[in-house]
Amino acid sequence: MFGVLLTVFVYALYMLVIAFTLWMAVDAGKQDRFWWIILIVGVPIVGPLVYYFTEKKHEYKRAGHMHVERSETEEQHENAPKGAEINIEK
Helix, strand or coil: CHHHHHHHHHHHHHHHHHHHHHHHHHHHHHCCCHHHHHHHHHCCCHHHHHHHHHHHHHHHHHHCCCCCCCCHHHHHHHHCCCCCCCCCCC
16 A cells, blocks of 8 residues: 555656646746756756746746736727627628
């Protein structure tokens, strides 16, 4: 029984490491940081952690508190005439 629980725990931990590595690699790719991607993929556990604590964590501090506000698109949608027909001419 203990062996099964240990196996499940190890697989769950392995999946978390893979998910975290992919998250950091995709983020580095969005930032066009080629050498970070090489480090993240090439050094499995340490690379993503180093990227997170040197690059990603600072983004969260700069972002501050995010407040959800009504967007202009939502207001335009609500103020649009109801039942308007769309005519597409060929």
